[in-house]
Amino acid sequence: MLSVRGLSKTFGPKRVLDGVDLDLATGESLVVIGGSGTGKSVLLRCILGLETPDAGEILWRDRPLAEGRAEFMDEFGMLFQNAALFDSLPVWRNVAFRLLRQMPKARARDIAVEKLARVGLGPEVADLYPAELSGGMRKRAGLARAIAADPRVIFFDEPTTGLDPIRAATINELIRGIVDETGATAITITHDMSSVRAIADRVALLDRGRLRWQGTVAQMDTAQDDYLRDFIAGRARPMARGPALDLAPDPTLGRE
Template sequence: MIKMENVQKSFGSNHVLRGLDLQIETGSSMVIIGGSGTGKSIALKCILGLIKQDSGTITVDGKDAEAGDRDAFLARFGMLFQGGALFDSLPVWQNVAFRLLRGSLKRPHDEAREIAIEKLRRVGLKPDVGDRYPAELSGGMQKRVGLARAIAAEPEIIFFDEPTTGLDPIMSGVINDLIREIVVEMGATAMTITHDMTSVRAIADNIAMLHDGVIQWTGPVSQMDNSGNPYLDQFIQGRAEGPIEAVR
């Protein structure tokens, strides 16, 4: 579904992506791991076209990500943002139905609300939550609302940016389980960025280790613990010593 070939991106003298090669199969869940500042979010933004790569090619479903109708391209994606990114001035149901109330995906008001309430139910929230405002919700509830919004338009591809950041272990487990269930249910292609190794084991089919601007290792999550790759091994075991230099 997604293929990146020799993708490079620099910001001045800061070479973030140095020839990134990555392939995400249709209907699979790929998790990208790596330290802060290694380019995980930049890779995601390049796929979406929010940032233009300096060189290399990115294709989505076999077609150049930059070709064709931009709105139609973005309509294929759903996104769960790291910080929730809910609109404080809108009630929860309008946050969930945001894409369904405007643009090319616009639905009648009552239909959009009905879909929003159904998606809230899917992530374990009661219908009355729809009329509350984000500030009235806990962090875990806000994450669930963000997840409901990500799936509201039935996207083919869903991106999850640090989905469990700021959550306690129990709520992190709930979110991980929901993500896995929903991705399988929808048959969606998923790409997740995370530092949380519990999340990796819960939601990944395949993982990719990004360091120094390139993928150092990629393969099934079942092979992660016996990869023989020093970068991956150091990262998942959290060791200070190894090829990845700890910032002191």
């Protein structure tokens, strides 16, 4: 469904993506892992068209994504890291934001309530405002919005960030269930290894802007790559010795 070929992106002197090649099969759930600043979010932003890569191409169903951008935009859903709900709109209008452009208000609300139920939120939540929801409820409302239009591909940006382990497990279970039920293709970026194990069909590890390793969860657990093993175990790696610290601002700040 989606292919990335030789994707590169720099911000000033910093190369964030350095020739990334990646394929995503129809109906597959891919989880991209890696440390902060390794290019995960920039990869996602390039696919979504929020950043323009310096080199390489992105193919959507075997043709350049730029040629099929309108079709792609109609078929994708997105769960943002902090839900990104519109504070001034009630929850049901947040969920139905895209639908309200396509159908009568009453029908859009019905679908919104249905999708809220799918993520475990009752109809009484529909008329509340985001500020009245807990963090876990906002995340679930964001997930309901992501699936409101029955997308064929869904992006999940750090879906469990800021949640306690129980609520994080609930979100992981919801995501896996939705992917299985709908047959949607999914890309998730995360640092949370619990999410990886719950969501992934395949895992890709980014390191310094390059794809260092990819495989199934079972293959991940037996891989001999030292960096991958340390990442899975959460082990600190030795700091490289070198000249005095460079305290210049990071040009990728806010992108990863």
